[in-house]
Amino acid sequence: MTPSYSQWSNKMVSAANGVDYAFRELGAGAVPLVLLQHFRGNLDYWDPPLIDALAARRRLILFDNAGVGGSSGTTPSTVAQMARDAIAFLAAMDLDQVDILGFSLGSFIAQDIALIRPALVRSMILASSAPQGAAGMHGWAPEVIDAVGKPDPDPDGYLRVFFAASTTSQGAGQETLQRILSRTTDPDEPTNWQTRQHQYDAVCAWGEPNHALLQRLSAIDQQVFIANGDGDPMILPRYSYLLAGLIPNATVKIYPDAAHGFLFQHHDEFATDVDTFLAEAPAHNA
Amino acid sequence: MTPSYSQWSNKMVSAANGVDYAFRELGAGAVPLVLLQHFRGNLDYWDPPLIDALAARRRLILFDNAGVGGSSGTTPSTVAQMARDAIAFLAAMDLDQVDILGFSLGSFIAQDIALIRPALVRSMILASSAPQGAAGMHGWAPEVIDAVGKPDPDPDGYLRVFFAASTTSQGAGQETLQRILSRTTDPDEPTNWQTRQHQYDAVCAWGEPNHALLQRLSAIDQQVFIANGDGDPMILPRYSYLLAGLIPNATVKIYPDAAHGFLFQHHDEFATDVDTFLAEAPAHNA
Numbered sequence: 001m002t003p004s005y006s007q008w009s010n011k012m013v014s015a016a017n018g019v020d021y022a023f024r025e026l027g028a029g030a031v032p033l034v035l036l037q038h039f040r041g042n043l044d045y046w047d048p049p050l051i052d053a054l055a056a057r058r059r060l061i062l063f064d065n066a067g068v069g070g071s072s073g074t075t076p077s078t079v080a081q082m083a084r085d086a087i088a089f090l091a092a093m094d095l096d097q098v099d100i101l102g103f104s105l106g107s108f109i110a111q112d113i114a115l116i117r118p119a120l121v122r123s124m125i126l127a128s129s130a131p132q133g134a135a136g137m138h139g140w141a142p143e144v145i146d147a148v149g150k151p152d153p154d155p156d157g158y159l160r161v162f163f164a165a166s167t168t169s170q171g172a173g174q175e176t177l178q179r180i181l182s183r184t185t186d187p188d189e190p191t192n193w194q195t196r197q198h199q200y201d202a203v204c205a206w207g208e209p210n211h212a213l214l215q216r217l218s219a220i221d222q223q224v225f226i227a228n229g230d231g232d233p234m235i236l237p238r239y240s241y242l243l244a245g246l247i248p249n250a251t252v253k254i255y256p257d258a259a260h261g262f263l264f265q266h267h268d269e270f271a272t273d274v275d276t277f278l279a280e281a282p283a284h285n286a
Numbered sequence: 287m288t289p290s291y292s293q294w295s296n297k298m299v300s301a302a303n304g305v306d307y308a309f310r311e312l313g314a315g316a317v318p319l320v321l322l323q324h325f326r327g328n329l330d331y332w333d334p335p336l337i338d339a340l341a342a343r344r345r346l347i348l349f350d351n352a353g354v355g356g357s358s359g360t361t362p363s364t365v366a367q368m369a370r371d372a373i374a375f376l377a378a379m380d381l382d383q384v385d386i387l388g389f390s391l392g393s394f395i396a397q398d399i400a401l402i403r404p405a406l407v408r409s410m411i412l413a414s415s416a417p418q419g420a421a422g423m424h425g426w427a428p429e430v431i432d433a434v435g436k437p438d439p440d441p442d443g444y445l446r447v448f449f450a451a452s453t454t455s456q457g458a459g460q461e462t463l464q465r466i467l468s469r470t471t472d473p474d475e476p477t478n479w480q481t482r483q484h485q486y487d488a489v490c491a492w493g494e495p496n497h498a499l500l501q502r503l504s505a506i507d508q509q510v511f512i513a514n515g516d517g518d519p520m521i522l523p524r525y526s527y528l529l530a531g532l533i534p535n536a537t538v539k540i541y542p543d544a545a546h547g548f549l550f551q552h553h554d555e556f557a558t559d560v561d562t563f564l565a566e567a568p569a570h571n572a
Contacts, residue, residue: 135504136534215497218421238531241538245528248422252527 002026005051006179009186010043010070015092019085022070022188023063023093031122032059033099033278036086036106038128038260039148039199042069043188047176047264053271054101058278061098063089065109067198070189077201079105079132083112090120099278101125104235104260105199108132108206114220123223123281125274128232128260130239131246132206133213137239139204144234149200151193155181162261164231169257172265217246222284224250225277227270229258251277288312291337292465295472296329296356301378305371308356308474309349309379317408318345319385319564322372322392324414324546325434325485328355329474333462333550339557340387344564347384349375351395353484356475363487365391365418369398376406385564387411390521390546391485394418394492400506409509409567411560414518414546416525417532418492419499423525425490430520435486437479441467448547450517455543458551503532508570510536511563513556515544537563 008024015021024043025032033054037045043062054060066085067075076082086109090098099122102110107129114121130137139145147157155177163173224247228240237254244252253273255262263270294310301307310329311318319340323331329348340346352371353361362368372395376384385408388396393415400407416423425431433443441463449459510533514526523540530538539559541548549556 134531211501212497214500238534238536240531241527241536242531245420245524245526245531248524250524250527 002052002055005046005048005055006183007185010188012070013089013092015088017066017073017085017088019066019071019073019088021063021066021089021092023061023089025059025061026055027059029059031097031099032061032095033101034090034095035060035062036065036100036102036109037062037068038104038106039203040191040196042191044183045180047267048179050264050267050271053267054274057275061093064188065089068195069191075195075198077198077205079108079202079206080112080116082109082202083116086113087117087120096120097122097284099123099125099281101127101274102129103127103263104129105203108202111217111220114222115216118221118284121222122284123225123278124220125225125227125277126240126243127227127263128229128235129226129243130206130235131214131217131243133208133210134239134242135209135211137235138207138209140207140234145200148234149196161234162259163265164229164257164259166257169259169265173261176261176264214242214246217243218248220247221249223277223281225274226250226252227263227273228254229260229262229265230254230256231258232260232262234260288338288341291332291334291341292469293471296474298356299375299378301374303352303359303371303374305352305357305359305374307349307352307375307378309347309375311345311347312341313345315345317383317385318347318381319387320376320381321346321348322351322386322388322395323348323354324390324392325489326477326482328477330469331466333553334465336550336553336557339553340560343561347379350474351375354481355477361481361484363484363491365394365488365492366398366402368395368488369402372399373403373406382406383408383570385409385411385567387413387560388415389413389549390415391489394488397503397506400508401502404507404570407508408570409511409564410506411511411513411563412529413513413549414515414521415512415529416521417500417503417529419494419496420525420528421495421497423521424493424495426493426520431486434520435482447520448545449551450515450543450545452543455545455551459547462547462550500528500532503529504534506533507535509563509567511560512536512538513549513559514540515546515548515551516540516542517544518546518548520546
């Protein structure tokens with residue numbers, strides 16, 4: 001039987017760029033699914049039931065990008081450099097083609113990987129995502145960065161941004177938070193202030209309004225599944241529609257009564273949707 | 287009891303631009319819902335059950351734009367001039383503010399009305415729509431213009447474009463077509479070849495790829511409801527997502543097992559969605 005994600009051990013791999021990357025993996029398969037994490041998240045911030053559901057059907061790889069959590073190096077201040085750092089990790093893992101699930105900041109990095117190194121990406125899932133340059137999202141709303149941007153982790157702030165205000169969603173959030181914070185086996189290193197500052201620099205640069213930049217999404221020719229919570233205060237659902245309108249081969253689903261962390265709240269439904277999407281995704285010849 | 291749309295009589299109104307507009311109307315209310323018709327459609331090409339459902343709750347106005355069907359004048363070859371012609375009709379009707387439901391070419395005209403004369407529009411419904419300048423839709427697919435662009439009306443072509451290939455959808459299409467073609471009370475004049483040619487010129491110009499033009503949608507500050515069929519071959523559903531991502535205050539719904547004429551096939555569901563949308567739409571102060 002597959003062990004729960006809360007039991008997966010940390011591993012390290014040294015890449016050609018001099019960074020030692022912390023990662024976790026399980027399963028077998030020619031084309032693994034690689035997960036890219038959100039702002040300030042390390043390996044422990046993936047909710048175990050979602051990971052367990054995704055790992056049941058394929059090889060799954062999760063890693064800390066350069067400078068994040070247990071990885072060495074410095075967190076860069078642009079999404080493009082984060083994408084190059086992720087590509088260096090995938091090269092160190094001897095991977096020629098992967099499926100990518102990018103969550104929030106990780107979904108920005110996923111878009112840049114697909115544009116920088118198209119042949120590496122078979123298909124993509126963009127969760128709580130937005131296109132670079134879309135108007136109206138620069139730096140997030142003040143209450144959002146206040147909730148998730150303070151020096152010390154703020155569980156209440158996490159619940160306000162990642163979960164909707166309803167009792168159902170807040171209850172799901174409490175459960176997620178309890179699972180994330182209770183890992184005792186081989187925990188990851190916490191993310192530091194340098195990571196927080198440079199990741200936020202990258203988020204702000206991504207959000208500089210630039211209508212012309214929206215057009216670059218027309219070059220993504222992979223199949224893409226776009227998903228968000230209907231009440232995400234950090235990255236509004238309208239940006240998921242914008243992605244779905246600009247990426248030529250995209251489907252989109254908005255999950256009800258949910259916010260930024262819809263994929264943790266609706267872990268079973270989302271994992272099933274990912275299974276369906278990946279089962280239908282064709283090979284990508286870039 | 288409200289008479290069915292198949293019994294509504296034709297009326298005429300003379301506008302300041304010298305055009306005599308054919309129209310039909312029923313009901314009372316300060317802010318009427320005004321309908322803008324598709325490529326080559328005249329007043330008879332609105333499916334009666336949809337019109338009856340919409341008219342049950344409000345004042346409804348349908349008209350032939352300049353040069354179309356029973357209206358005098360010449361059909362212009364740009365959407366912008368069609369919008370100005372529609373504004374002239376609304377002025378002749380002494381209307382200061384209206385809700386607009388634009389269908390296909392009518393939805394392009396609706397967007398231009400909202401941009402040219404924002405104060406005139408309280409809220410909009412864009413059915414089977416797309417933004418001006420979106421890549422990949424220039425002149426429609428060859429099999430689409432072949433199906434609906436011939437000199438004589440082609441019922442089979444209409445069914446292929448307006449309804450999906452399933453038995454259910456084709457059956458609904460047969461019913462719609464029978465209702466549309468069986469009107470005997472005070473029918474409208476057929477649209478002519480000049481209308482077909484200039485409307486198609488306007489459609490092609492609207493579809494010239496121009497990424498910069500997408501940005502103009504950010505100026506539409508009304509509440510907008512965007513809707514399409516999931517299998518529309520004429521205007522792909524991705525353009526509905528693009529509209530929903532670019533218009534700041536938009537909701538979007540894609541109807542299953544349907545094509546360009548989803549609003550006729552799903553007339554009850556769509557009319558209910560329109561009722562809900564209009565009940566919640568705030569006043570617009572331009």
